[in-house]
Amino acid sequence: MHGFGSSHSLSDFVDLLFPPQCLSCRAALYEQSQLLCSSCRLELPLLNAKEAEYEIRTKLAEFPQLCHSFSFMKFQKEGVSQTLLHALKYQGNIRAGQLAGLWFAQALQENLAEYDALCPVPLHPSKLRKRGYNQSYHICLGMQRASGLPVQSFLKRIRKTETQTKKNKSERFRQMENTFQLSDAASLAGQQILLVDDVLTTGATRLACLKLLDKAGARVGLATLALA
16 A cells, blocks of 8 residues: 655645645645635726826825835725635735735835835734734745845834724824834945835825835835735
8 A cells, every 4th residue: 555655645645535625716736735716816996007006006196106006906805805805814824925925025026126125014912913914024025035135124113003994094193103113223324125004095104105215215116916
């Protein structure tokens, strides 16, 4: 009787007994690494470059020095985009972030060539301990696979803030003041940094980060996986 010769054959056997399923429709997948079936992948509400840039620059009108602004898709409630983002943010599925980050960077292609590094928006240490991972960091890892850019944590979150879901725009912007700090300011001068996050709503968190990076002498762009 033959045993399993490798972990690869064991995983093949497990997939045979419990075939991987699409995150959204639960259809069987050929490979677990796909996460979404081809039909659900096509249902992602992708944004064209001009549409994304217009929306982001409108939200971040206070920061006209933004180099570029990118977003991969529109956040739609009850849709595939929500399923993918919730799997990443609330269900511990870091592969969802890495794969979406890879798709995002593949869509951007040469737009990333002029950047020196990817910088994830940080979580407060207490939230990082509770969740166990920073979703923005894993989006960066996926983008790194396609672009080759290093992922560098130039920022740290030093103040814990309340949830922003019930706050209006001005309250959100006011709450984010003095929330972040630079962790490596000296190396930023003259660098072109792409700040990366999951979902852009009012832009208060991103604006606070962008201002700090800019103050340290970096040229900055913003990439969010989705726009709400």
